[in-house]
Amino acid sequence: MEQSSDALAQLRAINAAAAFNRWCGIEVVAAEPGSATIAMPWRAEAGQYSGFLHAGLVGALIDTACGFAAVTLVGRVLASHYSVNCLRPAVGERFVARAKVVKPGKNQVFTSCELFAHSGGSEKLVATGETLLLVVATGTEA
Template sequence: MGALHEPLAQLRAVNETSAFNRWCGFEVLSAAPGQVEIVMPWRHEAGQYAGLLHAGLAGALIETACGFAAATLVGPVLAAHYAVNCLRPATGERFIARARVVKPGRSQVFTACELYACIGADETLVATGETLLSVVAGASGP
């Protein structure tokens, strides 16, 4: 088990295998060792009662981006714990999650992420999060 050799192509392929990610419209924009950026376009179905991005989907974006960032360094991972801090109402045309590995390890990986709401070229920080991921022992690939 090891780092992804072509992280962008491999993460895009993994992303396509997830029915949930496809339903949400997640797309992997960029990937480098220990860093990932994913985007989700706004859809009415992603909103809560007031028409804002549902906090559960904010968490899903953060957890997914963190997992992908970790996978670039250690291979397959599973979320053991994640926390989300909602900073302001999330409204936009699309949402970008930028995740990075804080500390990789053999059995656990600590990551952090910022989630931005975008309207045109303007980005507003709407949430932050941290994820503790467990390395999947004996697995190969992302």
């Protein structure tokens, strides 16, 4: 499937505006309607006591990728619920989250994601997750 330059530009602009994403070093790698791929390099300050990527950041990568996938179809969203399944320690030089919209709706969007650790040219699945996102109407105040 051909990558949508509009979706990629849109997500890169959103990503650049998010201070947390900048702190993490998250980059938008690919985007098309209904899917998004983001990546983050390993950073020691993102690790937990055993040297693995902290589970909080595992969740953040899954939540962010899912939200970005949803944005490509419905615009602004807000996480209502998300779940993460940690399958193995997240150890690698780079982490890549690939998310897709499972079912878009007028008020809510269901998404899923797989998170991979890249190290020495290999890729290992380290976590999966799902999110339920609420569509935020334009002009809605928090």
